[in-house]
Amino acid sequence: MSQEPANNRSNPNDNNGFDPIRARAGRNIAMVIVAAGLLTILAPMIISMTGLPARYEFLFYLMSMAAFIWALVVAVKLWQKAKQDG
Numbered sequence: 001m002s003q004e005p006a007n008n009r010s011n012p013n014d015n016n017g018f019d020p021i022r023a024r025a026g027r028n029i030a031m032v033i034v035a036a037g038l039l040t041i042l043a044p045m046i047i048s049m050t051g052l053p054a055r056y057e058f059l060f061y062l063m064s065m066a067a068f069i070w071a072l073v074v075a076v077k078l079w080q081k082a083k084q085d086g
Contacts, residue, residue, distance in 0.1 A: 025078050029071050036067035 043060035046052075 022078060022082060025074070029075050029078070032067050032071045036064040036071070039067075040064040 039060055043057050043064075046060065047054065047057045
């Protein structure tokens with residue numbers, strides 16, 4: 001009775017549907033979402049610590065909203081490509 005390798009791959013060229021480029025894109029999307037969320041949460045504290053006018057807080061909110069929209073668009077494109085590739 002033979003045991004399979006620890007990574008459960010019988011052929012080193014067979015990646016079982018794992019696409020490292022798609023995985024990297026997904027991680028990038030996740031990091032942008034995290035950064036945008038943190039910017040949204042920390043914007044009032046950053047403004048009060050630096051003494052900037054309140055209008056810069058709105059600029060931070062606009063930047064985080066742009067990042068959320070970018071992440072949504074890229075995630076939908078990634079999903080469509082994955083669906084198309086099968």
